[in-house]
Amino acid sequence: MKTTLYIFMLLMLGLSSCKKNDETDKTPEEIYLNIEGKTYSLSELTDIMVKYTRVSSDRLVYNASDTTFNIKNYEGLRFRVVDVLRDLNYGVR
Numbered sequence: 001m002k003t004t005l006y007i008f009m010l011l012m013l014g015l016s017s018c019k020k021n022d023e024t025d026k027t028p029e030e031i032y033l034n035i036e037g038k039t040y041s042l043s044e045l046t047d048i049m050v051k052y053t054r055v056s057s058d059r060l061v062y063n064a065s066d067t068t069f070n071i072k073n074y075e076g077l078r079f080r081v082v083d084v085l086r087d088l089n090y091g092v093r
Helices: 002-016 042-053 081-087
Strands: 032-035 038-041 060-063 068-071 074-080
Touching: 032 042, 032 081, 038 042, 042 060, 042 068, 042 074, 042 081, 068 081, 074 081
Parallel strands: none
Antiparallel strands: 032 038, 060 068, 068 074
């Protein structure tokens, strides 16, 4: 009986000392792009691309290497941010 009690106490001590990692407090850092003198946030550009392509934002993928957006499952189809801003008259020459 004493051994069972000691084992139970060790288990309780071991389990109560575990610490839960809370990762819900971490918010992703916003990315900003400077395009021809005007600063845009990535979320703002995503909203503009949603209006332009009529595709939901969860299907749009931003490619930082060439500042384009791709649509998931259509990898060959790219939309250059500068061209879209120019088409929509956002002050880009």
